[in-house]
Amino acid sequence: MNEFRLPLGEIAEGAIDVLTEVLDGLFDVIRAIFAGFYDLVDLVLSTPPFWAVILVIAALAWFAKGWKLAAGTVVGLLVIVGVDQWENAMDTLALVLVSSTIAVVVAIPLGILAARNDVASRVIRPILDFMQTMPAFVYLIPALILFRVGVVPGIVATIVFAMAPGVRLTELGIRGVDREVVEAGHAFGSSPWRILRQVQLPLAMPSIMAGVNQVIMLSLSMVVIAGMVGAGGLGGDVVQSLTRIDVGLGFEAGLSVVILAIVLDRITGAFGSGDRRPRRTRRADDASARRTDEPSASSEREPELAPTT
Numbered sequence: 001m002n003e004f005r006l007p008l009g010e011i012a013e014g015a016i017d018v019l020t021e022v023l024d025g026l027f028d029v030i031r032a033i034f035a036g037f038y039d040l041v042d043l044v045l046s047t048p049p050f051w052a053v054i055l056v057i058a059a060l061a062w063f064a065k066g067w068k069l070a071a072g073t074v075v076g077l078l079v080i081v082g083v084d085q086w087e088n089a090m091d092t093l094a095l096v097l098v099s100s101t102i103a104v105v106v107a108i109p110l111g112i113l114a115a116r117n118d119v120a121s122r123v124i125r126p127i128l129d130f131m132q133t134m135p136a137f138v139y140l141i142p143a144l145i146l147f148r149v150g151v152v153p154g155i156v157a158t159i160v161f162a163m164a165p166g167v168r169l170t171e172l173g174i175r176g177v178d179r180e181v182v183e184a185g186h187a188f189g190s191s192p193w194r195i196l197r198q199v200q201l202p203l204a205m206p207s208i209m210a211g212v213n214q215v216i217m218l219s220l221s222m223v224v225i226a227g228m229v230g231a232g233g234l235g236g237d238v239v240q241s242l243t244r245i246d247v248g249l250g251f252e253a254g255l256s257v258v259i260l261a262i263v264l265d266r267i268t269g270a271f272g273s274g275d276r277r278p279r280r281t282r283r284a285d286d287a288s289a290r291r292t293d294e295p296s297a298s299s300e301r302e303p304e305l306a307p308t309t
Contacts, residue, residue, distance in 0.1 A: 016142050027146045034098070034152045042094035050086050054078070057263065064270035072266075076259040083252040085234065089260060092233035095151060095226060096219045096264070099158035103215050107163045108208065111170025112196070121171065128164040136161050136225050144229055154226025154235075158219050165214035173207025174200050213268040220261045234260075 019027075045053060054077045062070035080089045114121040139160050143153035177200045185195040201208070227235025234253045241250030 016145055020145060031147045031152045034102075034147075034155050035150070038094055038098045038151050038155065041097055042091055045090040045094055046087060050077075050081050053090070054081075061263070061267055064267045069266055069270070073263050076263060080256045080259055083256065085237070085252055085256040088232070088234045088237055088253070089256050092220075092223050092235065092257070093260060095154060095158070095223070095231060095233060096216060096260075099155050099162065099219045099222075100212075100216045102155070103159045103163040103219070104166055104212055106159070107166025107211065107215065108170050111167045111208075111211070112174060114167065114171040115174035116192075116196075124167065128167055131160055132164045136222060140225065140229055149230040151226070151231045153229045154222070154231035157229075158222040158226060161222055162215045162218035165218065166208075166211040169207050169211030169214065170204070173204030173211075176207065177203045209268065209271060213265060216264050216268055217261065220257060220264070223257055 054074055057077065058070040058073045061073040080086055110124060114124045136157060139157040140153060143156045147153045147156060174196075181199055181203070182195060185199050190198075223231075223233065223235040224238045225235070227233065227237075227239045230236075234257050237253035238250055238257075240246070241248075241253065
């Protein structure tokens with residue numbers, strides 16, 4: 001055995017023990033808040049009949065990109081209903097929505113801070129590197145100790161794993177705003193907060209929405225891992241199929257995860273592109289714009305000469 005072994009494991013274990021003893025009440029409050037948030041979202045998704053939820057999601061897809069995405073959304077969600085995975089899919093969707101919402105609420109302010117402060121950026125970047133490269137299973141160990149078995153450890157592990165792209169792309173988008181535009185705002189006497197709110201954030205919105213999209217995708221990738229700590233949903237079925245060597249159950253649950261991922265990716269990607277109008281409306285606007293740009297027949301005629309006397 002190496003006599004000069006670094007006691008990093010013992011230090012981490014001691015830190016978790018201290019947190020458990022000192023902040024046990026705080027972690028109980030966080031657990032209650034996350035569990036209540038999840039139960040509320042899950043109730044909203046699971047209580048209505050499946051066709052009502054499908055219609056709402058399809059309407060959102062139509063508003064985001066058009067009828068093709070709406071039709072594909074309906075077909076994909078009906079496949080989930082057909083393989084009897086609807087309730088598990090809604091449980092998983094609730095977990096993803098809760099985790100993604102909390103991760104985005106934390107990530108965007110951190111990205112703004114990193115973009116406006118170089119010292120903060122240098123501190124945040126290595127932390128994000130650590131969060132992204134550390135195996136996701138490692139997050140579950142302290143999460144289980146601090147929050148016990150259930151959906152909350154899965155939410156916490158998902159937040160930690162999925163938050164990094166939101167911070168990075170928010171910082172990248174704000175730093176990518178043209179400096180001349182920002183300087184013009186300063187020249188007109190605008191405050192830094194007003195420039196951020198009315199100039200930098202709108203111009204950086206495509207990059208920020210790309211970060212939101214990546215947060216959602218990484219949250220879905222944690223579904224199976226969250227199922228290992230009792231989160232249930234589609235991840236629970238995948239874990240169950242693994243323990244039973246049940247190929248059919250694993251394929252159905254995995255396909256449901258893929259369908260949810262595609263639907264969420266296309267919808268959030270469409271909102272991030274900034275063009276959310278249905279295609280028919282875009283065609284009508286384009287045609288109207290072409291007719292406006294075309295010179296009228298009366299303007300093309302040569303002006304008549306005034307009669308001479």
